[in-house]
Amino acid sequence: MNDANETALKLARKAEPETRGRLRAWMVRVLDGYPTLINLSYIEEGEVVASVIWIDRLRLADLDMVAGHMNAEVGVGDTMVDMLTSQYANKAALTSILQTEQPDNGVSLSVAIH
Numbered sequence: 001m002n003d004a005n006e007t008a009l010k011l012a013r014k015a016e017p018e019t020r021g022r023l024r025a026w027m028v029r030v031l032d033g034y035p036t037l038i039n040l041s042y043i044e045e046g047e048v049v050a051s052v053i054w055i056d057r058l059r060l061a062d063l064d065m066v067a068g069h070m071n072a073e074v075g076v077g078d079t080m081v082d083m084l085t086s087q088y089a090n091k092a093a094l095t096s097i098l099q100t101e102q103p104d105n106g107v108s109l110s111v112a113i114h
Contacts, residue, residue, distance in 0.1 A: 004060035008037055011054050012070050015039055018051075024074065025081040026067035031055060037063045040084040048088035 012026065019041035027038050037053040056063055071081065 002060060004056065004058065005062055005066060008054050008056070008061045008063055008066045009069065012037060012039070012066060015051065015053050016070075023080065023084065025076045025084045026070040027081055027085060028063040028067050035059060035061070035063045037066060040081075040088055042084060042087070046087060046091070048084050048091075050088050 019039060023042040025040050027040060029036055029038055031052065032055070035056045037056075039051045039053055040048055041051075042048050054061075054063075071077070
């Protein structure tokens with residue numbers, strides 16, 4: 001594993017305790033032109049929080065592999081990733097990290113870039 005993958009994995013694991021006990025998933029999206037590792041976690045009553053964990057500005061990491069590994073560790077498959085993404089997108093602001101076209105209905109977004 002290269003240093004960028006190790007860094008991404010360490011940052012993902014460091015962020016894990018904040019979402020422990022919740023439905024959660026990891027995904028990769030392009031943000032400002034760079035691959036970005038994002039954590040989604042279900043709070044309550046349909047609220048999903050999205051946190052940016054790492055933006056790979058040098059494009060050295062295989063973030064899809066890191067997200068897949070983190071999802072596998074907590075037993076999350078594509079269905080859960082899709083569900084949390086959809087739930088977040090349904091309530092996210094136009095300028096959210098998932099670039100949805102739905103109105104803002106109170107979904108919070110924590111951008112914790114390391």
